[in-house]
Amino acid sequence: MTRSPIMDTIADLVFHSAIVLSLYFLFAGHNQPGGGFVGGLVAAAAVVVYYVAGGMDEVRDLSRFRPWTILGGGLVLASLAALVPLVAGDALLQSDYVEGDLPVLGHVKLTSTLLFDSGVYAVVVGLVLMVFEGLGDEPEAEDHT
Numbered sequence: 001m002t003r004s005p006i007m008d009t010i011a012d013l014v015f016h017s018a019i020v021l022s023l024y025f026l027f028a029g030h031n032q033p034g035g036g037f038v039g040g041l042v043a044a045a046a047v048v049v050y051y052v053a054g055g056m057d058e059v060r061d062l063s064r065f066r067p068w069t070i071l072g073g074g075l076v077l078a079s080l081a082a083l084v085p086l087v088a089g090d091a092l093l094q095s096d097y098v099e100g101d102l103p104v105l106g107h108v109k110l111t112s113t114l115l116f117d118s119g120v121y122a123v124v125v126g127l128v129l130m131v132f133e134g135l136g137d138e139p140e141a142e143d144h145t
Contacts, residue, residue: 003054011054018046025042095113
């Protein structure tokens, strides 16, 4: 397959911009519309751009982790964020927060909902990567002579 330098350049620009937008949705979403699911969908769309530009090899090169590891890690993170409040005697999915001042970012408020949303984000991205693994490479033509 012949690669187009124009498509490669556009894919790089769109991919990185979409990843930044998806991270914005992830971090802003627990206080506003958005969150892990919407951020994960935007990141998944960025993966689709890489698939269109370079095929399965480009998608596999995006992460050193296997898709099922990303999906499973996200599922564990979301489950822990949902269940840990039960151990503390609170309700399932009870949210708590920590506030502080960071040198570059200023005053930051982090909620436990961010952990849950991060898990959902990883589940969505891992699921899309698993779909592409399922598509796989085109099988080589067998010689049946």
